[in-house]
Amino acid sequence: MSENILSIKDLVVHYETDEEVVEAVNNISLEIGKGEILGLVGETGAGKTTTALSIMGLLPAKVGHVVQGSIKLEGEDLLQKSAKAMRDVRGKKISMIFQDPMTALNPVKTVGDQISEVILLHEKCSKAEALRKAQEMLAKVGIVPERYKDYPHQFSGGMKQRIVIAIALACEPELLIADEPTTALDVTIQAQILDMMRKLQKERGTSMILITHDLGVVAEMCDHCAVMYGGEIVEYGTVEQIFDNPKHPYTKALYRSIPSLDQDVERLHVIPGMVSDPSNLPSYCTFCDRCEEKNSHCAEHDPWIVDVEPGHWAKCFQYTPEWEGGK
C-alpha cells in the first residue's frame, strides 16, 4: 500500500447555526491507500458523515464550513477546487452511498433514468448508450435489467440500496464512500449487500471508505480501521492491530459492546455516560467523562497522538511517558 488515493490533513469542520457552533470534526488526518478499504467507526454524532461530506464538497450550504485542513485526491487538494471542478470529481472520481436507501432515490424518475443520469454527466455517450450501460449496472448489482423502467417505490429497501450502489459505481470511481450503507436494512440483507459491494470493489480495485458503527462489519470488510470519537480519530491501525490489540479505552469499550453468539446478551457492556456534545467540547481529553482508565492528566490536557506499534496509533495519555506521573 505505497500510494495513497486520498490524504486528509488537519481537517477541522464546524457547523455554524444561529444558536451555536458545532465542532463536528476536530483536526483529523487520515490516509487511504489505493485499492484499500478503510473502516471509519464510531457512535452517532462522532463526525463520520461530516468527514465524508467534506470530501465530497457537499457540506450543507451556509451552515457547514471547513475551517482548516486539506483533502488531497491523488495529490490535488479538493478544498481548493472550484464548484465546477468539484462537480467533475463527484460521481466520477469519488462516489458516495448514503445511509438511507428509502429516501435516496427520486420517487418520480425511473431507476434507469437515475443511473443513466450519472453516466451522461461524466461520459461522452448517447442517451441510448447510457441507458444500456445503466442496464448493465443493474445486472451487476443483481437486479433484472428489464426493470430499468420501474420506479423506486416498486423495489424493496435492499434492492433500492443495490440501485444506489449501481449509481455510485456506474462511472467506475476511484474512491467510494459508503456511509452506513446497510444500517437501515434487515440483517440478512445487510450481509448480501456487503458481499456484493466487496465483490465489485475487488473486481475494480476501487478504494473505499466504509463508515459504520458496527465493528463486525469492519472485521468482515476492511483493511484499516479508524475509530472516531467527538470529531477526532482516537485510534488508527490495520484491522488486525485494532482487533487483536486495541489501545484506546473507547475502542476497548466498543468491543465490549459487541454482542457475540457465545456471550450472554444480558451482560452486554454498555459504554457509560453520554456521547460527547460537539457544541460544547472540553479542552481536555474528549473521552475523559466516560473513560474507565483515566487519571489526573486526562482532565487537564488534551492527549496527543502516540504510536503504539508500527502503523498503529492512539490518542491517549496512557501511552505517553507523562502517564506515570499522574493518578
Place this chain on the structure above:
Amino acid sequence: MGRYIVKRLLLLIPILLGVSAIIFALKTVTPGDPARQILGNDATEEQVQAKRDELGLNDPVIVQYFRYIAGVCHGDFGESYRTGEPVLEELVPRLATSAKITLGAVAIGAILGVLLGVISALKKYTWVDSLVLVVSMFFQSVPEFVVGLVLIMIFAVNLHWLPASGIETWKGYILPMLTIGVSSIANYTRITRSSMLEVLGEDYIRTARAKGQTESKIVMRHAMRNTMIPVAQSIGTHLGNALGGGMVLETVFSVPGVGKYIVDAITARNYPSVLGGALMIAIILVVINLIVDISFVVIDPRLKTTIIAGGAKKPKKAKAA
C-alpha cells in the same frame, strides 16, 4: 382505473340528491311566489292560482322534488320560468363562457404563482423572497371584487385598453381572468415555495449532487416535478373556488356565465334555473376533481398503485431518521 372512475362518478348521485334537496328546502322557506313573479302585479288571484297549478307548485314539496329528480335522470332540467326555454339549453353556452374564464384565471394564478414560488424558494431569506411574499399577500388580502373594480378603473376607464364589461371580443375575457387569477397567486406562491424548500432538503437531491449534477438541472429535473405534487392538488381546489368566485365577478363584469345566470335566477325566484345551474356546477366540480386526481398519476407514479387499488391516497412519506 376504469372501476375507480365509475366509483367516483357514482358519488355524484348522493351529491346531486343533496344539492337539489337543499335548494328545494330553501324554496319552501323563502318568501315570494314564483307564479306571482312571472305574471306580475297586475294578474288576478285566479290567474296566479292557475299558473301555480300549471307549474306544479301546489303539489307537496316531496312530490315536486321527486318529479324534478325523475326529470333530471332523463336529462330534463325543467324550463326557465322567465323565458320558458329548457334550462339545459340556456346553461350550455354559459358554461362554456364560465369555463374559459375559470381555466384562464387558474392558469394565470398557477403559472405566475409557481414561478414566483420557485424564485422565492431559490432566493430564500433574501429581499427578493420578502418582496414576492408582500406583493402576493397584498393581492390575496384584497377581496376579488375590489381587485376587479380597480382593474376596471385602470384598464377600462383610464387607459381604454380593455372593455369594462361584456365579452363581445376576446378582450372582454382578460379582466375577469386577471382578477380571479391574481388573487390566487399568493396561494400558489406559498405552496410552491414551501414545497420546493422541502423537496430541496430531500435525500434524493443530495444523491443528485453526489452525481455531480449542476444546481440548475437539479431544480429542473429532480425538484420541479416533486414540487408540483401539492401544487397540482391545490389547482383542483382552486378550479372549484374560481368557478364559485366567478359567480360574483360575472355580475361585476356583466359576463353571461353560469354565475350571473344563477344570481339573476335567484333574484327572479326562477327556481328551475337556480337548480339547474347549481346541479351543473356540482357535476363539474366532481368531474374536475376526478380529472385532477387522475392527473396526479401522471406526475407521481407512486399513486398508480393506490388509485388502481381503489382509493386515492396521498403518498406516504417514508421518512427514516
